[in-house]
Amino acid sequence: MTGKQQKVSLSGNEAIATAMRQINPDVVAAYPITPSTEVPQYFSAFVANGQVDTDFVTVESEHSAMSATIGASAAGVRAMTATSANGLAYMWEVVYIAASMRLPIVMPVVNRALSGPLNIHCDHSDSMGAKDAGWIQLFSEDNQEVYDNIIQALRIAEHPDVSLPVMVMQDGFVTSHGLADMTILSDEDVKAFVGEKDYTGGLLDVDNPVSMGLMDLQPYYIKHKRQQVQAMENAKKVILDIAKEYEELTGRKYSYFEEYKMEDAEAAILVLNSTAGTAKYVVDLLREQGKKVGLIKLRLFRPFPGQELAQAIKKVKALAVMDRIDTFSTWGGPVFTEVRNACYGQVKDTEIVNYIYGLGGKDTDANDILSVYQDLMKIVETGKVDCYYQYLGIEE
Amino acid sequence: MDKMLEIRWHGRGGQGVKTASLLLAEAAFVAGKSIQGFPEYGPERMGAPVTAYNRISDNPITIHSNIYEPDLVAVADATLIGTVDVTAGLKKENPIIVNTDEDPKVIKEKLGFEGPVYTVDANSISVEALGKVFPNVPMMAAVVKVSGLMSYEEFYSLMEKQFQKKFATKQNVIAGNLKALEKAFKEVKSSEEV
Incomplete structure (x- = not known):
């Protein structure tokens, strides 16, 4: 420094x-x-x-x-x-x-x-x-x-x-x-x-x-x-x-995205901005319990670092992409769409699901993030995905 | 401190609850802690219920959300009791501090809360010291005392420096706030005292 x-x-x-x-x-x-x-x-x-x-x-x-x-x-x-x-x-x-x-x-x-x-x-x-x-x-x-x-x-x-x-x-x-x-x-x-x-x-x-x-x-x-x-x-x-x-x-390191405890992770969340901090807190809690979880925090959205992300995503069996916006396509948010597109032909053994969260300031706390990791760990365990696109933390 | 301290503040718009959370964060920052101080923004009106939060830790704080299971609750306006669920998520081993001239045992009854209840008459203290109702500084003193966040001497000297920065041209405001802080620190009462 x-x-x-x-x-x-x-x-x-x-x-x-x-x-x-x-x-x-x-x-x-x-x-x-x-x-x-x-x-x-x-x-x-x-x-x-x-x-x-x-x-x-x-x-x-x-x-x-x-x-x-x-x-x-x-x-x-x-x-x-x-x-x-x-x-x-x-x-x-x-x-x-x-x-x-x-x-x-x-x-x-x-x-x-x-x-x-x-x-x-x-x-x-x-x-x-x-x-x-x-x-x-x-x-x-x-x-x-x-x-x-x-x-x-x-x-x-x-x-x-x-x-x-x-x-x-x-x-x-x-x-x-x-x-x-x-x-x-x-x-x-x-x-x-x-x-x-x-x-x-x-x-x-x-x-x-x-x-x-x-x-x-x-x-x-x-x-x-x-x-x-x-x-x-x-x-x-x-x-x-x-x-x-x-x-x-x-002394502060920046790149296209930050990989947090991804070395041996089987399940990971990909998210932008402040919720990444909350997810780090939850990753630490789950790591203490021996769960193999990690986080990808995307810093750069344009240009989209698709190739590099695909390499990072390959490591995990299940990934949840979290979008703080919906596109109304009924097929998921913009980050999800870009991530899945980048993974096409590159990533074969990772299930990728989408959560829409926090719209209009709805608070997303550690328990919300924990529920996403629990869903992911279930996917890792069973190999089955119930839902590829869902809203987090609201009654439906 | 081994663990992060999470505080939830309740008050009414205009009482300085947001300022209290920011001042407390600032004092803890100067004492070398990692800090967060933030209000929950809603419709901003005088007299409407307001919530603010603090996280204070020896380690970096990454979590970004409101606080649902606080280690301590501070209520700057006792008329909120019964209107706002001020003890929501508060475990019975964790304290709540209420600004009131009533006995802590009476407030404990009103709250229907099993845990320790502390009171401080922050309104009277601030009227006496500053001539106006500004309960936030006496409430901060009570929070520091009950949480054991730092010693009285350290807190007093940090706040003295902050007030000197904030009110450089108003020496009487500095003296008044320090007097309020000192008195509040002494006059906190507990429901658990016999």
């Missing part, structure tokens, strides 16, 4: 705002929406106190927040925003444009259920709805990870082989409003890690004039889409390289 670090207690939203303060972006444009409101709120205090020299733009809607961020990023400067749920939905058309213009915007998304019915609590319907918009997506278990992911996201986004926007997720209220102990880097270390923005190639680089956001007709549109996919492909190497560099600085 080469970085100078300090133990602090911060909420998840404070952790994001702290990372943003240390990054000191040129422009932040934001519109408040629960539960991400505190991010621009804390950040605006940093602006008012002169702790950052960011141009802070208080716009009149999320559509304008993303549009202003796109404008600033296209001009060539470092630009960020933050949002949740319906705020992200209201940005919709411009979210796609940010990706297709290859703008290295970093946007924290504090996960919240999309209306309706109206609900302000956590699920992943907002960011999963945007999974096909062309943004890199990183998920965070806790306050520590959301901080670490924001700092790494900036480097990933701005890498010349990538040049794509990145969304960084954390669970609304669960971690965003929960105070927890964590470790932050010194301002100098973050400044050195993110480096100076290269202002060349933007609209304000008058020596190299470019046009952006143009009409793209039949012969070219498909080529540009293919290039976006190539950038996603390139991102996979860049994400690992930057994780390695970050580990040297902090």
Whole structure:
């Protein structure tokens, strides 16, 4: 570890705002929406106190927040925003444009259920709805990870082989409003890690004039889409390289996903964000009883690390993929669908089942997770699956 | 501490129950513990029932859910008894602390709870010390005392530092809160005392 670090207690939203303060972006444009409101709120205090020299733009809607961020990023400067749920939905058309213009915007998304019915609590319907918009997506278990992911996201986004926007997720209220102990880097270390923005190639680089956001007709549109996919492909190497560099600085290890006690596991859960922490707690309890259980915590959802996941999933006899969103396909949630697709032809002896959990903030506690492991251990024992797709913790 | 300490707070919107859980987490953090402090968000209205939680441990805490089987319950408003099931999931060996001027034996009866019941008159203490009803600091003192989380001296000095940070320009608020904390620590009563 080469970085100078300090133990602090911060909420998840404070952790994001702290990372943003240390990054000191040129422009932040934001519109408040629960539960991400505190991010621009804390950040605006940093602006008012002169702790950052960011141009802070208080716009009149999320559509304008993303549009202003796109404008600033296209001009060539470092630009960020933050949002949740319906705020992200209201940005919709411009979210796609940010990706297709290859703008290295970093946007924290504090996960919240999309209306309706109206609900302000956590699920992943907002960011999963945007999974096909062309943004890199990183998920965070806790306050520590959301901080670490924001700092790494900036480097990933701005890498010349990538040049794509990145969304960084954390669970609304669960971690965003929960105070927890964590470790932050010194301002100098973050400044050195993110480096100076290269202002060349933007609209304000008058020596190299470019046009952006143009009409793209039949012969070219498909080529540009293919290039976006190539950038996603390139991102996979860049994400690992930057994780390695970050580990040297902090001692904290990041990859596409974390394997927790998977070495000899026969049954495992695959889950994103804060519920992975609860699952670790349950894995420890079950391990004390000699049960061979493990956990795969997915950090990277876009691009999807299918090949690598298949290798990890091969080790177990039964896997439960947990989705905090439903697709209404009646065939399972988005993570389940992607995981099973990645396993096609690669994984032959693993039963893979799906649980929809925690929609609209329904609390998922250790007993809920325990019941999933019990179901899995039964599958391992009997080789039989009663149900491939079910809702967790509700009476049906 | 061998085991993680899990605390559930009950109160009403405006009484500072969320702040109490955050302040307690902060104090335990400064004392070198792993911590969580979080409220359960619902409709936010003055006077509506509010729940908040703490997890405190010597080891990293990974669990992220509400607390259903607390090691200790703190009730900042005795009028919640009968409205909210404040002893839900509380085992009979684990304590509950209630802000009231009534005798702990009377409260024990009202709660119909078999385990130890502690009381502290946090309202009167805060009125005397601060001139207003802010039961959260005296309740925190009672929680620290009953849980044995840390010594009185350590708690007092940690809180003094926190108050100095929080109320740097209001010396009388610092003095008042410290007085409330000191008095509450002394005046906690137990249903098990003869």
